[in-house]
Amino acid sequence: MKTNRIPCILFLLVAFFSFGQGQKDYKPTKENLEARKWFQEAKFGMFIHWGVYSILGDGEWVMNTQNIPIKAYEKLPTFFNPTGYDAEAWVKMAKDAGMKYITITSRHHDGFSMFDTKANNYDIVDGTPYGKDVLKQLADACHKEGIKLFFYYSLLDWHNDDYFPRGRTGNDIAGRGAGVWDNYIAFMKTQLTELLTNYGEIAGIWFDGHWDQKLWDGERFGALQVDWHYDEIYKLIHDLQPQCLIGNNHHLATIEGEDFQMFEKDLPGKNTTGFGTSASDIGKLPMEVCETINGSWGFNLQDRQHKSKEELIHYIVKAAGYGSNLLLNVGPMPNGKIQDEHQESLSEVGKWMKQNGATIYGTMAGPISPSEKMATTQKGKTIYLHILDGSQKVFLEDFGAKIKDVKLFSDQSKLTFQQNAFGLFLQVPQNKMDAVDTIVEITLR
Numbered sequence: 090m091k092t093n094r095i096p097c098i099l100f101l102l103v104a105f106f107s108f109g110q111g112q113k114d115y116k117p118t119k120e121n122l123e124a125r126k127w128f129q130e131a132k133f134g135m136f137i138h139w140g141v142y143s144i145l146g147d148g149e150w151v152m153n154t155q156n157i158p159i160k161a162y163e164k165l166p167t168f169f170n171p172t173g174y175d176a177e178a179w180v181k182m183a184k185d186a187g188m189k190y191i192t193i194t195s196r197h198h199d200g201f202s203m204f205d206t207k208a209n210n211y212d213i214v215d216g217t218p219y220g221k222d223v224l225k226q227l228a229d230a231c232h233k234e235g236i237k238l239f240f241y242y243s244l245l246d247w248h249n250d251d252y253f254p255r256g257r258t259g260n261d262i263a264g265r266g267a268g269v270w271d272n273y274i275a276f277m278k279t280q281l282t283e284l285l286t287n288y289g290e291i292a293g294i295w296f297d298g299h300w301d302q303k304l305w306d307g308e309r310f311g312a313l314q315v316d317w318h319y320d321e322i323y324k325l326i327h328d329l330q331p332q333c334l335i336g337n338n339h340h341l342a343t344i345e346g347e348d349f350q351m352f353e354k355d356l357p358g359k360n361t362t363g364f365g366t367s368a369s370d371i372g373k374l375p376m377e378v379c380e381t382i383n384g385s386w387g388f389n390l391q392d393r394q395h396k397s398k399e400e401l402i403h404y405i406v407k408a409a410g411y412g413s414n415l416l417l418n419v420g421p422m423p424n425g426k427i428q429d430e431h432q433e434s435l436s437e438v439g440k441w442m443k444q445n446g447a448t449i450y451g452t453m454a455g456p457i458s459p460s461e462k463m464a465t466t467q468k469g470k471t472i473y474l475h476i477l478d479g480s481q482k483v484f485l486e487d488f489g490a491k492i493k494d495v496k497l498f499s500d501q502s503k504l505t506f507q508q509n510a511f512g513l514f515l516q517v518p519q520n521k522m523d524a525v526d527t528i529v530e531i532t533l534r
């Protein structure tokens with residue numbers, strides 16, 4: 090035991106230092122603080138994973154999981170022709186689902202840019218028969234419809250030789266060269282400048298792939314082997330568009346310059362995946378949970394794990410119960426369409442949000458932490474109790490706040506309740522129960 094202690098402490102120190110500086114002395118501008126407030130209240134967004142990988146119908150990691158050599162993968166763009174793509178239709182779909190923003194992959198780990206970049210020729214305009222900038226179309230549609238647009242941006246790149254030293258993934262992909270790290274940083278800066286210059290107002294940049302460069306010390310992943318230059322990158326973004334919110338899917342506590350904290354496939358602090366952010370790393374910034382509508386991010390033909398309407402609604406409610414947004418992912422098909430099952434689910438969720446959105450949008454975390462049974466959200470003196478397990482009788486332990494009245498949210502009918510030193514007991518008549526979520530409105534004095 091003892092012998093391990095010194096290397097362990099050293100490792101922790103190295104891990105700490107090598108995480109890198111964020112944007113030094115970052116003071117969010119007024120616009121940025123307003124954007125954070127907007128974000129916190131928005132509660133629901135659409136994540137879109139779309140790239141040339143969708144052709145293979147095997148998820149966005151297919152280049153790595155099938156170890157497709159660079160030369161072979163480069164054939165994909167030559168027949169990527171999403172003639173069914175209709176940006177307006179996507180934006181309307183998101184809007185009808187009750188979503189307030191869209192986050193789309195501008196470049197994923199495969200290194201292919203879904204926008205007209207001048208940093209290389211490996212992009213949708215220069216490399217596909219389609220030849221049009223899909224992000225530009227989406228940006229125009231979003232701006233027209235009042236939906237905010239975020240760009241997902243991969244830090245990790247299996248195609249670019251300058252992504253060297255390589256990280257933990259993609260090492261069996263044939264044809265990767267050994268370039269120069271600093272050129273890679275310059276490449277990312279060029280692309281980010283393009284993304285924040287040519288597409289109007291961008292609500293945020295969503296980084297992913299940091300973890301690829303974390304070293305394994307035999308016991309755990311910790312120190313980075315590279316400098317991501319977050320200090321310069323975050324500053325560049327905020328200089329170009331001060332309101333632009335920066336988030337990084339590094340699964341750690343946020344660093345200076347980041348404007349929101351994200352949680353991948355987990356409610357804040359749950360870390361059921363094992364690679365997620367731990368509860369002790371949760372800070373004070375606005376939060377966002379991202380999750381898939383089925384089991385995959387990128388289009389996966391064989392994925393049958395489509396989540397039910399109930400599951401999706403419960404996830405929105407629980408995320409809101411933590412004060413967090415839910416960024417719900419769809420992976421469009423190579424023809425540019427979103428599969429029917431997902432369109433249907435989105436429309437069902439939209440109907441629910443239309444009726445019950447007042448208990449979600451603009452709320453903060455309620456007094457009782459979410460569980461399988463229930464979740465609570467709060468807006469001023471109103472607490473919304475979401476009963477998720479069909480219980481007619483609910484006991485809220487230690488609920489001591491003074492109550493004015495208790496009503497059913499749906500029809501505003503009064504509910505009977507008793508409050509004593511142990512908490513609050515309330516009951517909903519059987520015929521007023523909702524199969525998905527029975528919402529009780531508790532007004533405080």
Ligand code: GLC
Pocket residue numbers: 138149150297298338353379386
């Ligand atoms: C992971 C995956 C990636 C996906 C992301 C979304 O980091 O590498 O494919 O884009 O999660 O949260």
